[in-house]
Amino acid sequence: MKPQTAGNQPAVPGSERTRLAASGARAVTLAQLSHQPRGDRLRGTIFMTLILFAVSLALIGLVAIIVQAAVKGAPAFSTDLITNGPSTINPEQSGFRPALLGTLYLIIGVIVLVVPLGISAAVYLEEYADGTRWWNRLIELNVQNLAGVPSIIYGILGLAFIVRGPLDLGFILAAGSMTLALLVLPTVILASREAIRAVPPSIREGSLALGATQWQTIRRQVLPAAIPGVVTGVILAISRAIGETAPLLLVGAATFVTFSPTFFGDNGYTALPVLIFNYAARPQDEFRVLAAAGVILMLIVLLAMNSFAIWLRNRYEQQW
């Protein structure tokens, strides 16, 4: 809009000419700037369509699962579902209380184990470890590879080393928690490392320059700043752990349990995915309805846990 300063001269025809010249110049500029080859525009449209397609495909899958489970499970939705134990004789009155509690306890156990272990490992690898030493690189390589190991392998590991073998804890819920914690530990370590790495070096240097020790710097500056990233890792970890069936079956989760579980009770426990997996494969339709209702229940538990974590993350979010 700068060309209009030309209107300094009092002469009317002059100003008229200036106006014409300015609008002409603008038209030419616009025409040149907005000119795009047809091919580029077409490619842009195709790309937009493709990414929209990808997003909607993911969404459609999710929505389809939720809708199908909700429709199929609708007849079973009642308070019975969370207050009653399982019933094979009367599937209509069957509920998921022991399984729901089992899943909650398992996840609490996983969080209690995985948060301190994951953060400690990440702090070591990021702040203390000398990356040029072969053992540190070996650890790093291992952690990255462990994140991709199938869950059943962790089940076998848990059975051999936690349930039996060195720890010999037996088929208790805590052993299930420990197995799941091992399963998701790499996820938490990787996310925590990422979060710690994202803390600007100037923060550390500032703290050290003011006379803080390395431990004080990590505890008072680095870790608080890394909390949001760590919490994201924990969310991912919980989301994975809550749906695992195979390792739990190996480390002793039963199917039919009518009483509330305890962490160290050796009289058995169960979890939602185990029950859903089993009910879905039964011949009677009543059980398949229960399985669908269980899916929705598990989704609610997961969303509740993750919303809490997200709220926590947003509280600690910091801008540099």
Add this chain to the structure above:
Amino acid sequence: MSSSKFKYLAALAATGVLALGVAACGDDSSDSGSGSSGDVSGNIRIDGSSTVAPLTEAIAEGFQQENPDVKVTVGTSGTGGGFEKFCAGETDANDASSAIDEEQTAMCKKGGVEWEEVQVANDALSVVVNPNNPVECLTIDQLSQIWENNSTVKSWSDIEGLDPAFDAELTLFGPGTDSGTFEYFTEAVNGEEGNQRKDYNNVGEDDNQTVTGVSGAEGGMGYFGFSFLQENEGKIRGMEIDSGDGCVPPSAETVQDATYTPLARPLYIYPSAEALARPEFDAFMKYYLENVNSVADQLGFVGLTDEQLNQSTTKVDNLISKAGNGEESSS
């Protein structure tokens, strides 16, 4: 400021660890079973076949209503997976959809676990086809032609001696290779456990997929337990089986009068000798056999015949009295 937030988080974590520790301490309740047969208490841990599990669950449910101090759990690790735990002395009894085999016997011997075999129900392994399939009956030989390893039968018209003639592409559905159903079927039809063609649709543990698959393909065929046939009548049809004495359909009657051969199979529970020395477990086994036939029907199992029931009951009674005598013998 942010350090106080961190302290808060650390406190949360510490509370969690403490809670775990407290739970650990409050758990040493030893279950001293009262010897009398009235009110018993304790834990009973059963694992094994997912086919038999619903039956054991129904029994456990009724038993716990009468004996609220006994906690019974039923797992579904599969017949084989269950035996692995059972033979390590980690469970009290194992549900089994096929009889214990040599390997499992050796495993139990190694683990020092003595066991007994008690039949609790029957099942009719059912070969199912699409309702539009005109073929009513197959001989064991024809089944073997279809299912044996390296079979070249691709279409119903490739089957020898088929009556009436039928031409449709054969689509096969079967359970995973670690299921007791697979073991029993391959042994009975192809004469050797595990002998089966590889190019079939493996539905793993979910036999409902076989229902969907067979009802959707004109030339579809699959096999599974009788309960799946009962629950899906109309969508699929049970094939009659001719093992030399004419065509016999899968049904409760033909299983009980022993004419549905060789696909009628017994279902078992294997109690350990150690468990039989405990009063709550004895009460459970007695309750099992007293009530099994009344819940078997509802859950799609074929109940025990009077003779089978007698046999199982006598066996359990003998075992209990024997175990009662030599109670302190185990190390």
